[in-house]
Amino acid sequence: MRRLVLVLCVVAIGFAATRTAAFPSTIGIYFNLEGYDCDAAIAPQTVFHLYVIAQPGADLPQGIQGAEFRVDGFDLTWVIFVTPNPFASAAIGDPVHQGSNIAFYSCQARDEFGGVLLYTIRVIALQPIAPTVFTVMVHSTPSSPNFQCPLLVNCSAPVFSKYCANGTTACINRAQTCCISAIETSSWGQVKSLYGAAGR
Numbered sequence: 001m002r003r004l005v006l007v008l009c010v011v012a013i014g015f016a017a018t019r020t021a022a023f024p025s026t027i028g029i030y031f032n033l034e035g036y037d038c039d040a041a042i043a044p045q046t047v048f049h050l051y052v053i054a055q056p057g058a059d060l061p062q063g064i065q066g067a068e069f070r071v072d073g074f075d076l077t078w079v080i081f082v083t084p085n086p087f088a089s090a091a092i093g094d095p096v097h098q099g100s101n102i103a104f105y106s107c108q109a110r111d112e113f114g115g116v117l118l119y120t121i122r123v124i125a126l127q128p129i130a131p132t133v134f135t136v137m138v139h140s141t142p143s144s145p146n147f148q149c150p151l152l153v154n155c156s157a158p159v160f161s162k163y164c165a166n167g168t169t170a171c172i173n174r175a176q177t178c179c180i181s182a183i184e185t186s187s188w189g190q191v192k193s194l195y196g197a198a199g200r
Contacts, residue, residue: 004187011082027150028168035115038170039178053115053163063109070099073134099139107155136167
């Protein structure tokens with residue numbers, strides 16, 4: 001019995017280490033700039049804001065110079081204003097529809113909260129809001145077939161390597177358990193088949 005417990009512990013540690021190495025970074029969606037509030041109660045005819053924030057992990061110690069992703073879950077009847085980080089050099093596409101690519105002139109280090117603001121999304125919902133889940137996902141037409149995932153770009157000019165990031169969820173009016181990684185509802189085998197390892 002003790003041997004079985006030991007084996008299970010070793011397997012669990014190996015799983016955690018592999019997962020940490022494979023998904024060192026996050027692109028999350030939050031209701032505050034500090035990047036922790038992802039559960040809100042919103043009344044109709046209320047203006048609210050969402051912030052898409054990249055949180056570079058151990059594989060991106062210097063920060064990031066770009067990102068590619070989309071955010072699923074927006075109601076098409078809402079009035080939505082999307083504003084990229086004012087320090088961005090280019091912002092192509094729309095994160096709330098097909099997806100977006102955003103780039104910066106220089107490396108963006110993590111702020112005091114550990115993140116890099118990518119977009120601010122201002123929303124006006126005139127009708128009652130049903131329970132809603134927002135999920136950061138792969139771009140509808142990813143730039144590389146090897147990266148079927150939300151991705152971040154490092155600061156290694158002129159190569160600018162790409163890294164898969166873990167997308168997170170946020171919810172309105174208690175749609176489900178909030179503040180979780182989008183991949184946590186999938187098995188590890190499914191995740192490995194969908195997400196590439198970090199690299200160019």
